[in-house]
């Protein structure tokens with residue numbers, strides 16, 4: 001069940017990132033932080049600086065603090081928490097222990113579900129809220145700013161929900177800066193953004209992440225980290241997957257490189273599986289978002305087309321932030337079938353000039369007169385679907401094969 005903050009209209013909800021957290025996920029956070037709170041004893045304080053209605057703080061025995069910017073939510077917080085535990089302010093401006101009356105030697109445990117604006121959310125549609133944060137906390141994503149603010153509070157433990165993309169996309173990971181320099185991931189439980197109900201069409205992985213202050217972490221630590229998948233009980237570990245990165249170019253030409261395709265074909269740029277599945281594939285004219293498809297590389301884009309058509313595991317959300325998965329040897333072994341399938345299946349390729357179709361068919365030894373058989377289709381589908389269960393994401397399914 002998702003709780004929607006019912007005192008806000010839709011626009012304000014989007015602006016404040018105010019989607020409240022289901023109880024079972026709150027309980028997970030409590031379980032993860034319990035040992036630290038116990039160890040800290042009377043000196044431990046739990047804080048949520050994006051507290052909403054106080055889902056993470058209500059009914060707890062020990063010291064709590066709540067920060068919240070929204071008037072309506074603050075009113076509710078004051079009904080469920082001691083008045084002197086509620087701080088009505090922008091948590092991203094000058095956060096400090098002193099401001100929340102937390103002793104420097106207290107064991108500080110940050111919990112919560114800070115707001116975030118991911119690129120698939122409604123933020124994209126011009127409703128975006130302003131992120132008014134201190135200069136060193138400023139980031140285009142509010143959630144990243146919140147993580148950095150915890151480092152400023154010198155929290156001993158941080159256990160919050162955030163998009164997994166903050167960790168697994170190298171460019172995002174670099175933006176964590178001070179946070180990654182001082183905090184190390186200890187537990188990561190994954191679930192689908194569908195649990196929040198309101199976050200738009202494309203589902204993506206969200207993590208309940210437990211961090212301890214100390215040595216910090218680098219991207220390699222993330223690549224080799226065993227995340228737990230809440231629904232299936234399986235694990236998800238980045239470095240078991242091979243992606244098309246390094247094999248298939250996914251960006252339009254920069255300053256160098258050919259701008260025109262010798263086949264007159266282009267492929268819509270894709271950051272990850274989610275955007276590949278969402279966007280158009282082949283295009284017959286240059287486009288500012290078009291990757292140039294060159295002769296000799298066509299089979300790779302034919303692979304992307306097959307991936308788009310056939311990659312649909314029940315837990316697709318888990319893979320949304322990764323580049324398309326691939327087994328390079330399989331791709332090579334099936335290049336003829338992949339090319340034949342794309343030429344027959346993609347409307348732009350079907351409508352392409354005869355000479356272009358003939359050139360591609362000639363390059364790969366494809367007979368344009370022969371229909372793709374259901375058996376070939378199934379073979380391609382199997383090969384691509386296998387990539388989802390072939391990793392460690394779903395150990396039960398992998399064993400069953």
Ligand SMILES: C[S@@+](CC[C@H](N)C(=O)[O-])C[C@H]1O[C@@H](n2cnc3c(N)ncnc32)[C@H](O)[C@@H]1O
Nearest residue numbers: 016019020021050051052055069070090091113
């Ligand atoms: C995703 S909700 C989480 C609410 C609550 N922790 C829960 O899970 O039920 C995020 C909350 O952060 C608040 N918020 C957004 N920006 C903020 C800021 N700069 N300072 C303090 N609170 C903020 C929103 O008003 C919203 O209540």
